[in-house]
Amino acid sequence: MKKLNQLLLVIASLSFIALVFYQCTTHANSDGKGSSPKKSYLDFPEPLTVKTPYDVDSGLQAKLTADGKFAEVQRLFEILSWQFFISLNWPTDASGQPKSKITDPGDPIWYSWKESFEVFRSDGSKPWDWGKLELPEGLTVNLDKTKKVLFRTSKVAEFHYADSVDEIDQAFTAPIWDQSGNIVRYEVRMNKKEFNYIVANELYNLDGQIAFSKSHPEGVDFPKGSIDKEGVFEVKIAWKIMQKGVDDPARYFTTQAYVIEPGSENFKLAEVGMIGMHISTKTETSPQWIWTTFEHVDNLETNALEEANGKPLKPSFYDPDCATCPVNTFPDQDQKVIKNQIQRVLPISEATQQLNGQVHAILAKAGSKLQYYDLIGAQWPTDPESKPYPVDTSVFTLPESVSNKSGGMPTPVYLTNMIMETYFQGGTITSDTFKIRQSYIQGGKITYEDTLSGFNVYNANEPAFFQMQGFPSNTDIVNTHAMIFGTESCIGCHYSASIATGFTIDPKTKNKVAVFGNPQEGDFSWLLQLKAHFKEEPTP
Numbered sequence: 434m435k436k437l438n439q440l441l442l443v444i445a446s447l448s449f450i451a452l453v454f455y456q457c458t459t460h461a462n463s464d465g466k467g468s469s470p471k472k473s474y475l476d477f478p479e480p481l482t483v484k485t486p487y488d489v490d491s492g493l494q495a496k497l498t499a500d501g502k503f504a505e506v507q508r509l510f511e512i513l514s515w516q517f518f519i520s521l522n523w524p525t526d527a528s529g530q531p532k533s534k535i536t537d538p539g540d541p542i543w544y545s546w547k548e549s550f551e552v553f554r555s556d557g558s559k560p561w562d563w564g565k566l567e568l569p570e571g572l573t574v575n576l577d578k579t580k581k582v583l584f585r586t587s588k589v590a591e592f593h594y595a596d597s598v599d600e601i602d603q604a605f606t607a608p609i610w611d612q613s614g615n616i617v618r619y620e621v622r623m624n625k626k627e628f629n630y631i632v633a634n635e636l637y638n639l640d641g642q643i644a645f646s647k648s649h650p651e652g653v654d655f656p657k658g659s660i661d662k663e664g665v666f667e668v669k670i671a672w673k674i675m676q677k678g679v680d681d682p683a684r685y686f687t688t689q690a691y692v693i694e695p696g697s698e699n700f701k702l703a704e705v706g707m708i709g710m711h712i713s714t715k716t717e718t719s720p721q722w723i724w725t726t727f728e729h730v731d732n733l734e735t736n737a738l739e740e741a742n743g744k745p746l747k748p749s750f751y752d753p754d755c756a757t758c759p760v761n762t763f764p765d766q767d768q769k770v771i772k773n774q775i776q777r778v779l780p781i782s783e784a785t786q787q788l789n790g791q792v793h794a795i796l797a798k799a800g801s802k803l804q805y806y807d808l809i810g811a812q813w814p815t816d817p818e819s820k821p822y823p824v825d826t827s828v829f830t831l832p833e834s835v836s837n838k839s840g841g842m843p844t845p846v847y848l849t850n851m852i853m854e855t856y857f858q859g860g861t862i863t864s865d866t867f868k869i870r871q872s873y874i875q876g877g878k879i880t881y882e883d884t885l886s887g888f889n890v891y892n893a894n895e896p897a898f899f900q901m902q903g904f905p906s907n908t909d910i911v912n913t914h915a916m917i918f919g920t921e922s923c924i925g926c927h928y929s930a931s932i933a934t935g936f937t938i939d940p941k942t943k944n945k946v947a948v949f950g951n952p953q954e955g956d957f958s959w960l961l962q963l964k965a966h967f968k969e970e971p972t973p
Contacts, residue, residue, distance in 0.1 A: 483531040485520035487658035488716035510811040514725035517712050535801045546622040557638030557968035581690035583618035611749045613676040614770040627665035639947045639967045642933040652954030658716045671709035671852045681741035684805045709852040721841035722957050724812040724923035726850040750775040761858040778858040812848040814841030824903045829912045835900040839928030847920045857921040930955035
């Protein structure tokens with residue numbers, strides 16, 4: 434009997450130890466809130482490396498999708514986004530090879546990519562070979578080719594002295610100014626894969642696009658990447674002038690650049706800091722492309738108790754001391770210091786913020802300035818086989834006609850960068866559509882006086898047709914005029930891009946005027962439609 438009692442005591446003791454071990458193990462592998470054990474594929478992989486996959490793991494994506502774990506699939510794309518960002522900003526040596534550490538001095542990898550003006554020349558001629566540096570055409574002064582020339586005050590502007598005053602529109606709209614009154618500059622670059630495809634098919638001029646459209650009626654089809662093979666990439670970078678005594682260079686990726694003032698032929702060499710970065714790539718899992726965007730952490734919000742250079746941190750594009758200032762509108766041009774008051778409309782998701790914190794800690798440990806950048810989000814197609822919502826229809830069902838106008842059923846529905854698409858936060862804001870809005874508002878017996886150049890009339894609530902392909906305002910009135918929330922979608926916007934399929938002759942100037950094809954024929958790249966020119970006719 435005594436032996437039996439001893440045996441029972443041993444069994445009970447072992448059971449208790451096992452229970453404690455299980456509970457401790459479970460707690461150590463959870464978030465402490467009763468969640469399931471952590472999964473390694475949801476964490477950013479260490480150590481930091483220049484190497485990156487070029488697509489998500491399609492097998493894991495398919496399994497998680499089949500299990501209904503869409504939040505975990507989103508995490509896969511957001512981890513990939515951070516891998517892109519770190520890899521592209523990795524320093525290189527003079528020969529373009531990556532250096533051993535992320536904190537080593539050297540130009541980032543994307544510096545060697547082609548700027549759009551190098552590919553789409555004003556005379557329609559063939560671009561110079563890859564690796565050959567080129568300055569914007571029309572410059573009449575000698576500049577150091579190894580330094581940036583930041584003339585672009587929008588994502589679509591090109592450099593011409595004669596009309597540089599007019600080229601201050603940001604992403605189809607207008608420029609933005611920081612709190613110091615400096616205009617933001619942009620550059621747009623492509624990788625070698627995209628460059629080679631454009632050159633091989635003579636898509637760098639409108640004549641070549643027209644010829645291409647005859648033999649390729651389905652449109653452009655850029656090379657796709659896979660997990661271990663690079664596809665086409667485009668990046669768009671936003672820069673601000675670093676204001677002495679205001680901005681802390683230790684918190685920014687900075688460089689020296691020649692800055693051209695609008696309406697002037699004057700250059701000045703200035704220190705500029707990166708404040709935003711778009712990255713897009715076409716892959717096997719995402720033929721509608723993966724779209725990801727980053728912003729500097731000090732753009733819109735700062736910790737008022739945190740100091741830099743002995744002064745409290747202040748946002749670059751928001752004045753916390755002006756709570757009544759209108760947000761996301763075109764600024765008053767008569768004020769002493771022209772500046773924007775920008776406020777985020779769509780918050781960064783909690784899951785994305787958690788990942789940002791994890792990557793920030795890794796980058797801070799390495800001493801990298803990239804710790805001061807936030808992933809805003811990643812957009813990707815959940816159903817790549819889904820067709821775009823038809824435009825030749827009399828019925829525009831909601832929400833599909835908005836959420837899937839591009840095809841692919843993208844998620845999230847909306848994704849924008851506050852520094853690159855500021856005015857889209859108020860919905861559709863071009864001058865032409867504002868005239869339509871005025872008419873529509875008056876038709877509803879509501880009067881609105883345009884005091885801010887037509888921006889932000891509804892503060893992102895608007896008739897649905899503004900978010901539909903082709904703006905079908907006179908069809909299916911119940912649906913197209915239903916009030917919805919709408920900012921902009923990377924995939925939805927770039928779906929509309931096309932290529933030239935023909936031309937007409939302007940009766941006054943006798944110049945060719947390009948006629949563009951259907952949406953998606955530009956394969957989600959606006960560069961072909963917005964940047965290409967006709968070849969210059971030979972002088973007799």
